[in-house]
Amino acid sequence: MKYGIDMGHNAAPDTGAVGIKKEDDLTIAVGTRVISQLQALGHQVVNCTPKSASSVMDSLSKRCSTANANNVDLFVSIHFNSYNGRTSGSEVWYASNSGKKFAQPVLTEILKLGYVNRGIKEGNFYVLAHTDMPSILVECCFVDSADDMKRFDPDQMARAIVAGVTGGQTATTPPPAPSDPEIVKLQQALNRLQVYATPTGQPLAADGKLGPQTNQAKQRLKTIFAISPAETEASNRAMWEAITSITVDRVVLRPNHGYGPAVRYLQFRLSVPPTGLYSDATVSAVLAYQKAQGLAADGVVGPATWGKLVP
Ligand SMILES: [Zn+2]
Structure with missing residues (x-):
């Protein structure tokens, strides 16, 4: 099957909602994953997102032209909602019965992720009305809802959309x-x-x-x-x-002995020049460390001091 994927907005002056996160970022995050997952399943995909636009209308019109020129079988426009910060959930829009057949399974898959069900809705959005094939517009969730943004994971959302538009296929996670x-x-x-x-x-x-x-x-x-x-x-x-x-x-280090690597490591941790010898400067640093850590300050690094340094 040949899918037309439209990542909403991202073509100034056509920019998306801004809430806790930016719609522009999230439509890209989900859309790029939808595209790669569909391709991994062997489907053809046309990215219908324009690179630039002179106006919002130009942006919308370009998305439709790309889908129509490429004769895709299904057009999927990915968006995120924004309202008053308290509203949350997912909804999928369609403009024809042929689109409705895809809207419900996509929403069903998204709802499995725990989002509030706002239903499938009929509406003549520009991109739904001006595409020649079945088309849906997915409002994944609300960018200004703390609940939704906490739940949102671009990979899961993409998998849900892919499962919905392919009739249950999910891209296998690479090993x-x-x-x-x-x-x-x-x-x-x-x-x-x-x-x-x-x-x-x-x-x-x-x-x-x-x-x-x-x-x-x-x-x-x-x-x-x-x-x-x-x-x-x-x-x-x-x-x-x-x-x-x-x-x-937990080798025990005592003043005036040389212990090589363990002393060098101790010196590294206590910012003492790394000589590898448990000399006066090291003793002073160990005493200070032991006092600061509430240990018996005896200058001997045993299990208790190692336990603080390397728990
Ligand atoms: Zn949008």
Whole structure:
């Protein structure tokens, strides 16, 4: 089947409603997903949204001309409502009986997502009246309704519309990219150690994929540990030994001893120059940290202090 998909507005001066979110953004969010999902199901799709328009009427007229010129089987115009901030729900408009046959199943699918039922409605909107084929106009929900905007998910909305216009087909979700449990373990360890891609970075997504962020964070951790950054077995083994000494063994660090990676990590966390030696500057920083955390301030980093640093 050949679908004409019209993402409402987005052609100034034809701009949509603005509430908690912008209708222009949401019609694109839903429309692009409807298009890709229909294509994934093997359907032909014509995007009827104009790139520009000289007036609102020109914008509407271009949408219809594109649908008519391409002889689509069904024209679907995607919109969002806006009213008084308290009104919510979904409705689907049609102008002919042939359109009505699609309006009800689309609304039924959308209502499964939990929106208030505002019914299917007959109305001679410009795009419904000037398209030569069955056509519907979907008012997905209200951009100025807190309830609707909380519930709204563009992917779910697109799936509902696609299911409605195809008679129950839903695009299959592509299988997730393989996730490597070893990488997940590394990502979780890096997050636990608060070593991110950049000094001010965010925790990593534990997705099991060795992307640039995870790689950067791993390199940072090796640098902190003063381990060769090379991707060799020896380097990685040394890194894991150091991680384990902190997160599992909770190795006890005492003043005036050198403990290598664990002390370097401690120095990184307490912003002490990374010497790897548990020297005076490190002792002072540990005492201050222990006091601030309400721990016994003895300058010895044992399970209690590690428990605060690396919960
Ligand atoms: Zn609209």
